[in-house]
Amino acid sequence: MSGAKIIELRSDIDELNELLKQAKRKKVLDILSLEIRKLETELITLKESEKNEAAMDVSSTPTTSTQTQKRYQIKLNGYGWDQSDKYVKIFVTLKNVQNVPKEQVYCNLTERSMELHVDNLENKDYLLVINKLLNSINVEESHWKQKTDMVVIFLAKSQQNIKWSHMTELEKKFEDQRNNKFKTDDMEKKDPQEYIMSLMKNMYETGDDEMKRTISKAWYEGQQKNKSDTLDL
Template sequence: MSATKITELRSDIDELNELLKQAKRKKVQDILSLEIRKLETELISLKESEKNENAMEVTPIPTTSSQSQKRYQIKLNGYGWDQSDKYVKVFVTLKNVHNIPKEQVYCKLTERSMELHVENLENKDYLLVINKLLNTINVEESHWKQKTDMVVIFLAKSRQNIKWSHMTEIEKKFEDQRNNRFKPTESEKADPQESIMSLMRNMYETGDDEMKRMISKAWYEGQQKKKTDTLDL
């Protein structure tokens, strides 16, 4: 999810930079520049968060070892996925997972979620949870396999031959919101300045008090300039 959001933020920043090139008024340029800086700050924060996630959250869990040795649970966040007409395949990389007994690698599945459990791999437990799958799966026909340094989960599609655009509902909603936010109307396509004004309206509705103050000031000064230009004529 973090990787997807980082990609989307980069796209947003690139698009705002294109609008900034088209903007003619300084106040509008300042507002667009402020929004770009905010998104760039969010992007940096997400990158830092992703680094922490890659380090993986480590939590001690109790164990019944005769030597009272603690085992740790590591919550996994990263995975890859692909699909065929029948399955959505989830790929989870874990070094040496092929060396442990099959009963220590298992999944808990529902129609809209999956949990991968890997127990006692080099004295660590691993957990990957994916909730709110985009579509339903057939639990009985789903299965998983241990491969060299990897576990592959085969999630059987309830409706075969239906292509999944995303792994989860959340990822799809995030992309739809981003696309709708910057999707220009027909009039905006014909007039780049109208596209900028539409973006500013959206920024005003969703922005903080400082953003609203700047946009209101830019609009007021723009109206005053129009009146001055009319009087000059």
């Protein structure tokens, strides 16, 4: 069953990537990128679940002690980010995270990646992974803080005063591909907006709260811009 689900997710991601190359508006690009990242996280989780199930099949029956220590891990894919001249700041919302001991909230950092671990928050482990950061970071000068219902990670820029246009190389690559695609004459003949809007409607109806908020915000801002353009005329 999980094998079929993996194939389906892979197909969905590939199709979304094709749509991303055709999207014209930045808000549409952001929505599609968010959905792609969500599906990729789900795909990774499924693959790891398959590995864990295979390992359990060949292992002996766990003891009662092992069973009580087992916790469910949740892969996070939603976060906000901002930046200053010195830091890229990542905001991760987790209810009651302030109650977790400090040693159970930690980051594994490299020059081009970060992992946030929150262990045993109400008997669940949380993990946020961001690979292939757009630029390198200074691991020694980076740090993180627990706040009420939130963890803030401060990634120190290796090159200060350099503005990051995206969080990851992948996100920048998607936008560059889209921009290059629309420079061709062939794209002038295509109008993918109707299909994309239909996809966005379906994503809104089936998506989680974060996806619905993002789509609603994009729609509202688009309407406001259209009103502003009309007034200017």
